[in-house]
Amino acid sequence: MLGLDSGALATSLNSTPTFCHSRAFGSYSLSAQCRAAHTEAQHQEAGIASDGQANRDHNDLEENDMIDDGDDLDDDELQQMLQDNEADAGAMTDTANTDWGAKGLLVAQQVLQQDGMQELALFSLMASPKHKQLKIRLDKPGDEYGSPSLDEIALFSRHFSEEYHRAIGEAAEEVAVEVSSPGAERQVRVPQDLQRFQHLPMLVTFQLQDSNKVDTKVMELVEYSEADSTAEWKLADVRQNRSGKGVSKLSKKQSGQRWKVALEALQKVNLHLEV
Structure with missing residues (x-):
């Protein structure tokens, strides 16, 4: 049985945010299937037969909420980016030589300096020109697992949307922006994160x-x-x-x-x- 007591956010600047979280996996999901899984879990908890419900929910998602999981970086690619990044903060950033990606990085850094955001840090920001998509992962150094709360994710997302529109105007409507935590099985940056997670397996x-x-x-x-x-x-x-x-x-x-x-x-x- 799936518990749903805190959450996740996948959001497009030109669509309604989708919230979803699984206590069992403890991480923020970015896939469209997340909302379908949420519905499936609710049906199971209520004892309702729900065959095919996840597929129906998936198909009901608006096009702007859909995410092509095939374009995600795999673990090896992420690890290579970690090794290649020499910044003290260890944030993985790749704007793909795009102006909208570079502006997105600048805006993300500025938003993290605003009131209410100081406990968060940028874990990664990746631009995908293929789908004109900006993927942002937020870290929370003060949390045992480095996971921001749903409210913090939503607050950042709202402020980022406002500032990004202000920075690039109507062009922001064409960029799908996703904001999430690094995930329950996040990569540990070596060496800077080793002692931070020393007490965890x-x-x-x-x-x-x-x-x-x-x-x-x-x-x-x-x-x-x-x-x-x-x-x-x-x-x-x-x-x-x-x-x-x-x-x-x-x-x-x-x-x-x-x-x-x-x-x-x-x-x-x-x-x-x-x-």
Whole structure:
């Protein structure tokens, strides 16, 4: 059963915002199917048979609310952008050499300086010329998981819409703007986010020492050493790491294992969500 106690926002400047959130996944969804999933969950909770309802809701969405998921950046592309970005803030930005994208970045930065926005930060901004789409992900450094609230997302979106129209005029009507959180399984920027999420389980892909082999484990950070550019890890106490069905914790041997990994050997790090 899906709980719907906080939310998400996918919005186009020339359409009505669509709100949706899943407690089970804890992240903001940008896809048109999100609203359909919301409806499906409500029907299931009420005990109503709802075959085909999600499809009907999906088809009822206005064209401006539709999002082509096929144009989203995959994890490898996002990770490469993280590695290529050398800004201290670590924000991933790609305006695709477009004027409307560059103006969007400037407006987003200005809005984040306004009253009520100081607790938020830009996680990423991506322009997609193919669909004339601007995708903005907002971070909240003071939150345990870095997730802004629905109200904060909506407030930013409203202010951004006003300022973006003011900046580029009627041309803003042609740009579809999406605003979201980085997601429950957000990428962890290395090294700047390691200590920030030290207490949370992370899915870590790394190259084994003195080997070309790559391993992936759900781990927690023990210590980050800036001096020698290494991170020491231990297994996270999650179901995926426990030795058998019904086992409620790691074995003593597992709890004592450690991996010391050079930062350059960390290929990808994401928060791990246990569902």
